[in-house]
Amino acid sequence: DTGVSQDPRHKITKRGQNVTFRCDPISEHNRLYWYRQTLGQGPEFLTYFQNEAQLEKSRLLSDRFSAERPKGSFSTLEIQRTEQGDSAMYLCASSTPGESPLHFGNGTRLTVT
């Protein structure tokens, strides 16, 4: 079981720079989710895909955030013009449709200085 993998594990960037994270889901899972988590809080929903279609995006997300899943396999999350408030753990998860549990990766920790 290869699980969900995320890259990089850590990213430090200066305010105003763009960053991109990658997520490789479990191969047979057609749903892919992005969540953001800050210290002491639960994961906060950002967006999710079914295959290559982006089905929902949080209203909390600004236009600086964009996610893609071009071939229905891996996904990227890009943050443009990063701000200090973007510092968080970015979690990716995958699942099959229905009541299936989410399988999470170990996240990418972003620090914006």
Add this chain to the structure above:
Amino acid sequence: SQKIEQNSEALNIQEGKTATLTCNYTNYSPAYLQWYRQDPGRGPVFLLLIRENEKEKRKERLKVTFDTTLKQSLFHITASQPADSATYLCALLFYNQGGKLIFGQGTELSVKP
């Protein structure tokens, strides 16, 4: 908007005792509820799912109850062990909130030997 609340204070118990964690929600009706465990620096790991028409689920030392009248779920770990120390998250899928899981903020459990 939907609100999910878990005990914000850490729960400290002695090894061998039963730990009980609560998850309360407001407003809309959930289709189902899931419980996850999260260790520091790692993504959440799925433990149990309980549907809206189920009152109780068990898995080994874990037991979950679901009271849709009280809008509350209780999560019990019997015969707790130091290895059970972690943060426990409840997550709900609501009928009118699309296909995404919404997480509570988590409760940190510490089991002392």
